[in-house]
Amino acid sequence: MTELPRSYADRDAVARSFDLFGFLSRYGTVIALVLLVAFNLAFTRNFATMQTLNVNLTQVCTIVIVAVGMTLVIATGGIDLSVGSLMAISGALAPMIFMGKILPIGSIYLSVAAAMIVSVSVAGLLGLFNGWLVARFRIQPIVATLVLFIAGRGIAQVMTNGNLQTFRVPEFQWIGLARPLDIPAQVIIMAVIVAAAAWALKKTLFGRCILAVGGNERASELAGIAVSKIKLAVYGISGLCAGLAGLIVIAINSSSDANLVGLGMELDAIAAVAVGGTLLSGGKATIVGSLLGALTIQLVRFTLLANGVPDAAALVVKAGIIALAVWLQQQHRG
Amino acid sequence: MTRPPDGPSPLLLDMRDIQKRFAGIPALVDASLSVRSGEVHALIGQNGAGKSTLIKVLTGYHRKDAGQVLFEGKPFEVHSPHQAQVNGISTIYQEINLVPLRSVTENICLGREKRRYGLLDWNAMHAEAERLLSRFSIGIDVRRPLGELNTATQQMVAIARAIGFSARLVIMDEPTSSLDEREVGVLFSVIRQLKAEGVSVIFVSHKLDELYEVCDQVTIMRDGRTVRSAAMEEIGKLELVAAMLGRDVAAVEGHATAFGERDxxxxxxxxxxxxxxxxxxxxxxxxxxxxxxxxxxxxxxxxxxxxxxxxxxxxxxxxxxxxxxxxxxxxxxxxxxxxxxxxxxxxxxxxxxxxxxxxxxxxxxxxxxxxxxxxxxxxxxxxxxxxxxxxxxxxxxxxxxxxxxxxxxxxxxxxxxxxxxxxxxxxxxxxxxxxxxxxxxxxxxxxxxxxxxxxxxxxxxxxxxxxxxxxxxxxxxxxxxxxxxxxxxxxxxxxxxxxxxxxxxxxxxxxxxxxxx
The missing domain is CATH 3.40.50.300 (P-loop containing nucleotide triphosphate hydrolases)
Structure with missing residues (x-):
């Protein structure tokens, strides 16, 4: 006797019979990316150059790094709105340390190391604070992270008195400007983070627990998974990613403006995650998808700009793509 | 109207030779189901026998691949459960699919709100909800959020809602699985009342005793087929189980459960x-x-x-x-x-x-x-x-x-x-x-x-x-x-x-x- 599809299975079977949606929601991002590249090869002048590749990768790096942390948070069924503000805090703190404003350190290497470690750690701790609000007090993630979304940028401005910090410190700026083997340093950092996170999500206990918590929190709790710790961890990691991205942004700019660093980043990251195919309700996530999602959004923007469409119009197109991606997800879910 | 020569009341629903495949896998091979007016009809079968699929075909959740559905003698084709509801077929699911945060009234009137001068007429809606619930002899405040009530009462609300759509056929998918015995008693008296009013009920359940208590007719499904349809009093419990499992009567004889001897x-x-x-x-x-x-x-x-x-x-x-x-x-x-x-x-x-x-x-x-x-x-x-x-x-x-x-x-x-x-x-x-x-x-x-x-x-x-x-x-x-x-x-x-x-x-x-x- 064969088991026949029933109830939930039926629903899935329905999705299968409209297989187009299933196919698009799984491979849509890849297809979009391929189409975009094809379009550019045909219509955009000087597209197939290393320079174009580098420009796009450099611009997309920080979004991808933040999106990795965001993917893990969303996989647990949460969301992190504070990432842009955490970037601003980390970006404001680092120059203050390596320029010796807080306490003078003799060696520039030591002070740069201290700057990087301290500022990324602070962002990580603030991420843990988000996680603490979510896990301990069961505050809805969107509200819990709104706290630092609002307060975080204010903190960064107070720290710097609202002043622009400019600097020229190659010992620090390598993370945004160096090009070992002709590859931008931040692209290497991004690749390492993406690879590590993708591996962790698939192959480790931690990754499995993240997906279980997002897929069914009560069942996970009853199966002995330390749900609170998992939540603390993902928000902490999201904070670390944001802190690192903040450093890369100021290194590229040779300056740090608390008003601008990471502005709007939370939305770019969420968009990348959504377009990449991660379920916004949690339980199903793909790090590589988020990478592809970020690349797609970036390439759309580049395509429009390179073909003379103003940036404002590009925003509208970006919104359209996000809506389409989420809609496809919904269709697939039935 | 199809009026069979032998039946006392006319056929309300007649589903014949229904077929349905999902991604090539047959879920319904040759399913039939006939329900008369004012009849409580048991639909039973093991998990995967095709009961749910058959019901979902009827309520427009799935589209059938082949076969014929007559409702009140006319071909019946709907494309959504809502459309089925408007046309007189209401379904009450095992998991209550109402809105827990909204009031009892809002849940009962959901989708057919009463309006007055373009605004919602709350007084009329509360009165309507109370009228519908009064049949169940449970006094609840219809202004309370549904989620504050216990499961059984929520189910009563779901049934009241179905009746409110002036349903001629109510499908109950394992309605008793979350009820205690007293509440089951209340549910059964409601079913009998529906029956007296000429409403038909399709009753899906795994609990055999209940079927004998409340149903008139039974249809047994197995592997996507209708294997037997009979009057409830004509078929013994053992025979029923045997038909569901597709086994000999002798094989299921003995204990009501399969725990075996105690040591x-x-x-x-x-x-x-x-x-x-x-x-x-x-x-x-x-x-x-x-x-x-x-x-x-x-x-x-x-x-x-x-x-x-x-x-x-x-x-x-x-x-x-x-x-x-x-x-x-x-x-x-x-x-x-x-x-x-x-x-x-x-x-x-x-x-x-x-x-x-x-x-x-x-x-x-x-x-x-x-x-x-x-x-x-x-x-x-x-x-x-x-x-x-x-x-x-x-x-x-x-x-x-x-x-x-x-x-x-x-x-x-x-x-x-x-x-x-x-x-x-x-x-x-x-x-x-x-x-x-x-x-x-x-x-x-x-x-x-x-x-x-x-x-x-x-x-x-x-x-x-x-x-x-x-x-x-x-x-x-x-x-x-x-x-x-x-x-x-x-x-x-x-x-x-x-x-x-x-x-x-x-x-x-x-x-x-x-x-x-």
């Missing part, structure tokens, strides 16, 4: 005890104990505090007072992880919201509790996972396309086996099973009951909660009856019978001398 010699020394547990309103004074190799059964009505007690034992909730010991040592779990470390497992009553992780695979669900043991330095050992998963799929006979099939695609019985395997893989000493066979077809139910007895024979202590009396009486070695959060009676299995257990459940009198030690 007292396997019961060992005391393992767990709870004294005077208290937590909130639900658990007020519960004491019980459990020996190695023993099955302790919790009997009681819905809301007697059985599940709540189990949650205290497993650390899912915290007790306000009382003492627990496990293997001689004080035991105070703060979270489920503590209970797991102490050697316990817990299969919850609510498979869907507390058991399975639907988006995950069979393998991932099965190893959820085992994860720390199959990983080294935080990295999963995939070959060990595969080993464990394949062993349990084989040993428990879990029907799935493989370890990587999504667990939500499995039938209820197989999902339950996956959850059992989740705990068995941990090698537990004490297993708490809350309604282990609820919503599961007869075949899988028997397998699970045999499995439980087998586990006890191997020395596992089992705490089994069940709302099915025969399951507790035939399965358990000792029965604890809970009533209103108090453990009122303890019965040795040999001394227990339905009457004693029911008396204790209903009146809370410890009728016997075997009262708690």
């Amino acid at each position: 007292r010699s396997r019961i060992g020394d005391m393992m767990f005890s709870a004294r005077r547990l208290r937590a909130g309103q639900a658990v007020r004074d519960v004491s019980f104990d459990l020996r190695r190799g023993e099955i302790a059964g919790f009997a009681g009505l819905l809301g007697a505090g059985r599940t709540e007690t189990a949650r205290l034992v497993f650390g899912a909730d915290r007790a306000n007072a009382g003492e627990m010991t496990m293997e001689g040592a004080a035991y105070n779990p703060e979270r489920p992880a503590d209970a797991i470390v102490a050697g316990m497992g817990f299969c919850t009553e609510d498979r869907k919201s507390e058991g399975i992780v639907p988006e995950m695979t069979v393998a991932e669900n099965l190893t959820l509790a085992l994860l720390p043991k199959i990983s080294r330095n935080g990295v999963l050992d995939e070959s060990r996972q595969r080993e464990v998963v394949e062993r349990f799929i084989r040993e428990l006979g879990i029907k799935c396309s493989g370890p990587n099939q999504k667990v939500r695609e499995l039938s209820g019985g197989n999902q339950q086996k996956v959850l059992l395997a989740r705990w068995l893989a941990m090698n537990p000493k004490l297993l708490i099973l809350d309604e282990p066979t609820r919503g599961i077809d007869v075949g899988a139910k028997g397998e699970i009951q045999r499995l439980i007895r087998g586990l006890a024979d191997q020395g596992l202590g089992v705490l089994m909660i069940s709302s099915e009396l025969e399951e507790v009486i035939e399965g358990a070695d000792r029965i604890f009856v809970l009533r209103d959060g108090v453990s009122v009676t303890e019965l040795e299995a040999e001394a227990a019978n339905e009457e004693k257990v029911l008396t204790a459940m209903a009146h809370g009198i410890s009728a016997s001398s075997e009262a708690a030690t």
Whole structure:
């Protein structure tokens, strides 16, 4: 006797019979990316150059790094709105340390190391604070992270008195400007983070627990998974990613403006995650998808700009793509 | 109107030769269903027999591949459950699909709100809701949010809503699975009233006794086919089960459950005890104990505090007072992880919201509790996972396309086996099973009951909660009856019978001398 599809299975079977949606929601991002590249090869002048590749990768790096942390948070069924503000805090703190404003350190290497470690750690701790609000007090993630979304940028401005910090410190700026083997340093950092996170999500206990918590929190709790710790961890990691991205942004700019660093980043990251195919309700996530999602959004923007469409119009197109991606997800879910 | 020569009342619904395939796999091969006006019609079959699919074809959730549907003599073709509802066919699902945060009135009037000068006419809607609910002789404040009511009352609201759509056919998909006996009685009187008003009811249930109590006609499905349709009084219980399973009558004769003979010699020394547990309103004074190799059964009505007690034992909730010991040592779990470390497992009553992780695979669900043991330095050992998963799929006979099939695609019985395997893989000493066979077809139910007895024979202590009396009486070695959060009676299995257990459940009198030690 064969088991026949029933109830939930039926629903899935329905999705299968409209297989187009299933196919698009799984491979849509890849297809979009391929189409975009094809379009550019045909219509955009000087597209197939290393320079174009580098420009796009450099611009997309920080979004991808933040999106990795965001993917893990969303996989647990949460969301992190504070990432842009955490970037601003980390970006404001680092120059203050390596320029010796807080306490003078003799060696520039030591002070740069201290700057990087301290500022990324602070962002990580603030991420843990988000996680603490979510896990301990069961505050809805969107509200819990709104706290630092609002307060975080204010903190960064107070720290710097609202002043622009400019600097020229190659010992620090390598993370945004160096090009070992002709590859931008931040692209290497991004690749390492993406690879590590993708591996962790698939192959480790931690990754499995993240997906279980997002897929069914009560069942996970009853199966002995330390749900609170998992939540603390993902928000902490999201904070670390944001802190690192903040450093890369100021290194590229040779300056740090608390008003601008990471502005709007939370939305770019969420968009990348959504377009990449991660379920916004949690339980199903793909790090590589988020990478592809970020690349797609970036390439759309580049395509429009390179073909003379103003940036404002590009925003509208970006919104359209996000809506389409989420809609496809919904269709697939039935 | 089709008026068959032999029938007393006209055919209301006539579904013939319905066929439906999902991605090439046949779900309905040759299904038929005929319901007369004012008839209560039982639709039964094992999980996967095609009952749900047939109903979903009727209500427009799925589109049929072939066949004919006549409703009131006219071809009937709808494209959504809502359209079916407007056309006189309402469905009440097993899981209540209403809006918990909104008021009873809003739920009853959802989709057909009364308006006055373009605004919602609340007075008229409250009055309408009260009128519809008055039939059920339950007085509730229709302004209260639905979610504050208990499951049974919510179900009554769902039925009132269906009737409010002036339904001529009401489909009830396992309506009694979350009701206690008194509430089932109320539901049945409502069904009889519907019948008297000429409304037909299709009644899907796994509980055979109920069918005989309330149904006139029965249609039995197996493997996507209608195998038999008969008047209820013409077909015996045994014959019914045999037709569902496609087996000989002789093969299903004997006990009502599949636990098999009890062997007292396997019961060992005391393992767990709870004294005077208290937590909130639900658990007020519960004491019980459990020996190695023993099955302790919790009997009681819905809301007697059985599940709540189990949650205290497993650390899912915290007790306000009382003492627990496990293997001689004080035991105070703060979270489920503590209970797991102490050697316990817990299969919850609510498979869907507390058991399975639907988006995950069979393998991932099965190893959820085992994860720390199959990983080294935080990295999963995939070959060990595969080993464990394949062993349990084989040993428990879990029907799935493989370890990587999504667990939500499995039938209820197989999902339950996956959850059992989740705990068995941990090698537990004490297993708490809350309604282990609820919503599961007869075949899988028997397998699970045999499995439980087998586990006890191997020395596992089992705490089994069940709302099915025969399951507790035939399965358990000792029965604890809970009533209103108090453990009122303890019965040795040999001394227990339905009457004693029911008396204790209903009146809370410890009728016997075997009262708690």
